[in-house]
Amino acid sequence: MGIDRRKLIVEAAEKSFSLFGYKATTMDQVAKLASVGKGTIYTFFKNKEELFAEIASTLVHEMKAEAEAVIQPGLPFTENVHRALFRMLEFRSEHLLMIKLIQEEKEMGTLAVTEMLQHIENEIIAYIKHKLEGVNHTILQTDLEITSFLLFKLYIALVSDWEKNHEALSSEKIAEIMKVFLLKRLSD
Amino acid sequence: MGIDRRKLIVEAAEKSFSLFGYKATTMDQVAKLASVGKGTIYTFFKNKEELFAEIASTLVHEMKAEAEAVIQPGLPFTENVHRALFRMLEFRSEHLLMIKLIQEEKEMGTLAVTEMLQHIENEIIAYIKHKLEGVNHTILQTDLEITSFLLFKLYIALVSDWEKNHEALSSEKIAEIMKVFLLKRLSD
DNA sequence: AAAATGACTATTTTTGTTTTTTGGTCATTT
């Protein structure tokens, strides 16, 4: 078999989105970077947005994998929840594409980017919910949804928002705060 | 004594900022609305931003007054914290000026508005902190800061953010969630 | 004399127009 053009395209796009953002990435550029004719891109993806969707989907998978990798069966449940969440937010602030997208959303408000970030957020919350599901059967479905949502918001607040006006909190401190919150939420 | 021109100006500005936002309010317009020469405005306020600051300051005072008004000495502490916070966020979503500023910040990203909203947020957090201070002496200063900050973020998440994708939560539900959080934070 | 004013100005913002860029197509080539 010849070269995997689809893969070349996805890799080129990932690189370009990470480096220049969504708006500033042109299809011509992706084609050139992938050493592929522009038309070829459209044999694999309906349009720019679908190409973007594919890459974001990979990103979410990676993020979940990172979270899973950090969970250790021996540790207490709340500790694992913290480790997974913290790892995901770490990932969020390390991953070049994530950084670029968050910046583009803030500075230019590109619609496709806003929607994508919202989608990623929903995916993360759904993942948290899924993880919590198996553990405590007495909790109501609504409460599970709220709890997942709040956990995420709590973490964003502690990891990202707090930094804007204060010195960053240590992972341990965050774990401590979150343990109190989570324990109480899941045990009544 | 003659007419209080300063008051006329402040009232006109408040009305115009509420109706059209910061950017779209012109000094000529404020002067006309206040039936005052434009130069007169500058005898009371250094520039447009200071006029804005005065009005925002009044807003914060009103907001605190609303919070105070809803606190009842007989009720349990956590109940009062909830009532005060909930009232402030209600105020936030009822008060015309607040609504307009939040909208302007989102849609146009006017710098002066962003800064002002940040300032208001800080004031609210400081107020919460002040209220918590008297109650529990064993709590650390840092934790007090974090707790106030989190309380605010928690409320914004429950009252504003949640609504974007779900049906709004009742005041009672929010009170319940928050009680768990607050009780635990303040009692160890 | 003190307070108030609005014509004036330098700067910013908006508007209208032209040029360039870009996403997507499709007839041709590999």
Place this chain on the structure above:
DNA sequence: AAATGACCAAAAAACAAAAATAGTCATTTT
């Protein structure tokens, strides 16, 4: 059958001209 890049309509950027605006200050009013 798969890949391509010249091509096109539509969007965005660049530019210029016109309009609007924050702030000043010489003149007028009290």
